[in-house]
Amino acid sequence: MPLVVKPHSPWRFRVFIVLAATIIFLAGWILFEYGRFSSGFDSLEAYKERGELLGVQRQLERQVEELREQKAVLERAAQIEKKAYAELDVNLKILQAEVLELKEELAFYRGIVSPDNASTGLRLQRFKIESTGQPRSYRSKVVLTQVLKNQRLARGYVKLSMEGLLNGQLMTLSLKDLTEKQIKEIRYQFKYFQNLEEDLVLPEGFKPLRAMIQVVPTNGTDQNTIEKTIELEKLGDKT
Numbered sequence: 107m108p109l110v111v112k113p114h115s116p117w118r119f120r121v122f123i124v125l126a127a128t129i130i131f132l133a134g135w136i137l138f139e140y141g142r143f144s145s146g147f148d149s150l151e152a153y154k155e156r157g158e159l160l161g162v163q164r165q166l167e168r169q170v171e172e173l174r175e176q177k178a179v180l181e182r183a184a185q186i187e188k189k190a191y192a193e194l195d196v197n198l199k200i201l202q203a204e205v206l207e208l209k210e211e212l213a214f215y216r217g218i219v220s221p222d223n224a225s226t227g228l229r230l231q232r233f234k235i236e237s238t239g240q241p242r243s244y245r246s247k248v249v250l251t252q253v254l255k256n257q258r259l260a261r262g263y264v265k266l267s268m269e270g271l272l273n274g275q276l277m278t279l280s281l282k283d284l285t286e287k288q289i290k291e292i293r294y295q296f297k298y299f300q301n302l303e304e305d306l307v308l309p310e311g312f313k314p315l316r317a318m319i320q321v322v323p324t325n326g327t328d329q330n331t332i333e334k335t336i337e338l339e340k341l342g343d344k345t
Contacts (some may be wrong), residue, residue: 157328214249228252228260230300230332233319236304242308248292250321262323263291264302266340270314284308295319312324314338 212233232249252260266281282288284306294300308314321332 110329120198132295134144214251221256228262228321229324230319230321230334233317233334233336235317235336235338238305242310242312244306246302246306246307246317248302248319248321249299250294250296252297259295259297259325260300260323261325262321263293265291265320265322266304266317268306268308268314268317270308270312270316270338271326272309272312279309279312 122269162212230248231251232247234247235244236247237244248264248266250260250264252258252281266284267278268284269276271277280290281292281304282290285304286307289304292302292304294302316335316337318335319333323329323331
C-alpha cells in the first residue's frame with residue numbers, strides 16, 4: 107500500500123474550536139437578553155434602578171448615623187440632668203436636715219430662756235438613743251436644763267437602762283451592762299444646761315425594745331426624780 111502524506115495544522119482546529127465556543131456564547135447571551143427584554147426586563151433600567159437604590163441606601167445610612175449621634179447626645183444630656191437632679195436632691199436633704207437641727211436648737215434655747223413653765227427647775231430637755239452605724243453600737247444623748255433665773259448649780263446623776271429580748275427572754279440591762287467601762291450612773295453638774303452622751307454596746311443577740319432613764323437630783327432641793335421611757339422600735343428617731 108502506498109504511503110500518503112497529508113499536511114497537519116493543529117492551530118486551525120483550535121481556532122475553530124475557540125470561534126465556535128465564542129459564537130455559541132454570544133448566541134446564548136443574545137437569546138438570554140432577548141428573553142429578558144421580551145418578558146419586560148430592561149438592563150439599562152435595571153442598572154438605573156440599582157443606582158437609585160444604592161443612593162437611597164447611602165442616604166438612609168447617613169440618617170442612621172445622624173440619629174445615632176443625636177441619641178448619644180441626648181443620652182449624655184439625660185445623664186448630666188439626672189446627676190444634677192441627684193445632687194440637688196442631696197443638697198435639699200442636707201438643707202432640710204440643717205433646718206431641722208436649727209429648729210431643734212432654737213426650741214432648746216427657747217426652753218432655757220423662756221420655758222413654758224417658768225417655775226420648773228430641772229428639766230429633761232432631750233433623751234434619745236441613736237445607732238453609730240456599727241453592729242450593736244449605739245449612743246445615748248441626754249440634755250438637762252434649768253431656767254436662767256435659777257442661780258443654783260444643778261447636781262445629781264442619771265441612771266439608764268434598756269429592756270429587750272435575749273434568746274427569746276425579756277430582760278433589762280443596766281448602764282453597767284451596756285458600757286465598756288461598766289459605769290453605774292452618769293454624774294451631772296451645771297447651771298443652765300448640760301449635754302450627756304454615752305456609748306452603748308449591746309450584747310450579741312439582744313434586741314432592744316425600750317430605754318428607761320432616771321434623772322436623780324442630789325443638791326438638796328425639792329426637785330423630784332425625773333423618769334422617762336422611750337420605745338426603740340426605730341432607733342435614731344427623735345423622742
